[in-house]
Amino acid sequence: MPRPRTNDTEQDKLARFERIKKTIIALEKQQALLLKQGDMAASGAWVARYQVRQSLKKYWYYKLQAPIPYFQCATSNKLSKYKHLGKAGTQEHLDAVMSVFRRSVWDEIQRIIHTLDDCLLDISSGSEQEEEEPQD
Structure with missing residues (x-):
């Protein structure tokens, strides 16, 4: 099989670079849509279920x-790690679930964009194919 000519290789690199750039733009549009859908939970936040016993x-x-600590306390100026949401199915509960979903x-x-950025760097720097040192 004949080796690809340098011009073909450069065209291939350019085409792959452009496809990756378009994919990154599409992913960034998805992120913009997420922002329009509502609030986003703090990084690493989750909805937890807990039990209270009374009589x-x-x-x-x-x-x-x-x-x-991220949430403003209702009774002081301190920040808290927790925000009470009430019972299952309340609007506040469902809003929090969706905000955690949007954050995730x-x-x-x-993460995908960062990976694709690394791909762009590999293509543009020519580091996709590297010579290995012979091992003894």
């Missing part, structure tokens, strides 16, 4: 929880 009864509630999708898209 022989158990109640289940939900809270939005962050790894570091946003973060995954961002």
